[in-house]
Amino acid sequence: MAKPADLDDTIRALLADPQWQGHPLHQALDGLYSLYCDHTEQLERMTRISDRYQKAEHDRGMSYAGRHEQQMKRLARLLRISDRYQQSLQQLNEELRQQSEQDELTGLYNRRYMQARLRDELARQQRGGRPFCVVLGDVDHFKRINDAAGHEAGDLVLQQVADLLLSRLRQTDYCARWGGEEFLLLLPMTEAVEADMLVRDVMQKMAGMHITGMPDGTVLSMSFGIAQSGLPAAVSVEALIAQADAAMYAAKHAGRNQLSHAD
Numbered sequence: 001m002a003k004p005a006d007l008d009d010t011i012r013a014l015l016a017d018p019q020w021q022g023h024p025l026h027q028a029l030d031g032l033y034s035l036y037c038d039h040t041e042q043l044e045r046m047t048r049i050s051d052r053y054q055k056a057e058h059d060r061g062m063s064y065a066g067r068h069e070q071q072m073k074r075l076a077r078l079l080r081i082s083d084r085y086q087q088s089l090q091q092l093n094e095e096l097r098q099q100s101e102q103d104e105l106t107g108l109y110n111r112r113y114m115q116a117r118l119r120d121e122l123a124r125q126q127r128g129g130r131p132f133c134v135v136l137g138d139v140d141h142f143k144r145i146n147d148a149a150g151h152e153a154g155d156l157v158l159q160q161v162a163d164l165l166l167s168r169l170r171q172t173d174y175c176a177r178w179g180g181e182e183f184l185l186l187l188p189m190t191e192a193v194e195a196d197m198l199v200r201d202v203m204q205k206m207a208g209m210h211i212t213g214m215p216d217g218t219v220l221s222m223s224f225g226i227a228q229s230g231l232p233a234a235v236s237v238e239a240l241i242a243q244a245d246a247a248m249y250a251a252k253h254a255g256r257n258q259l260s261h262a263d
């Protein structure tokens with residue numbers, strides 16, 4: 001005997017076949033088949049209702065303790081789902097926060113984040129806190145590295161510079177990638193003379209650093225400008241940065257690989 005699925009296919013094929021369209025049995029088979037389909041659907045609906053009814057009866061037959069336990073299990077499952085959901089939300093938030101604060105290439109703070117820190121630090125200092133310093137540093141002749149070894153090698157060098165700067169900073173200092181090959185240090189509670197020592201230390205370490213991807217003997221250097229807060233001309237973040245920038249350009253013009261202080 002044909003299986004129900006095969007029989008279904010055979011009947012549908014017969015009904016669809018144009019050669020049987022005018023046949024006297026075609027109409028009868030069509031009617032019979034529709035009836036059969038209706039009955040099958042009704043039977044399925046009744047089975048579904050009966051299944052739900054049986055479950056409800058089963059639940060009713062359970063003791064209060066059993067029903068309570070079942071509800072507690074459901075609740076625990078819901079809590080686990082909600083915990084996992086909250087954890088992934090927190091993780092997502094953290095990733096978003098990092099992305100909004102970090103420079104992708106070096107992992108240092110980005111310019112936007114540093115501007116906010118600078119405003120905070122200036123406000124703190126203007127309330128009577130100790131002065132702080134802003135240091136702008138720019139890699140010397142960086143274009144030559146890109147031209148000689150390629151942009152990717154240049155990227156690696158920028159990462160190396162970032163690592164070196166971070167390794168010399170104190171826990172309270174901030175370091176950001178300010179632009180292409182330009183870095184900005186924010187040194188809270190630091191006077192120019194202390195910033196001077198820190199920058200000289202960085203310059204010395206940089207001079208002895210092996211530059212990844214470059215021929216032995218390649219020496220990297222940076223030019224730095226230092227501006228201290230609390231002086232009459234340094235009344236805003238923009239003014240401070242402009243001073244550090246001018247000092248850095250003075251260091252460039254004086255031959256590079258040196259530091260210069262704002263007037």
Ligand SMILES: Nc1nc2c(ncn2[C@@H]2O[C@H](COP(=O)(O)OP(=O)(O)OP(=O)(O)O)[C@@H](O)[C@H]2O)c(=O)[nH]1
Pocket residue numbers: 105138139140141142143144146150151152153154155158179180181252256
């Ligand atoms: N690899 C790489 N290069 C960059 C990036 N951002 C900027 N640069 C390159 O940095 C170079 C900066 O060149 P210049 O402004 O002429 O400065 P310089 O060659 O460092 O010379 P001086 O600053 O005058 O000492 C340009 O060639 C830029 O393409 C970056 O993210 N990765």
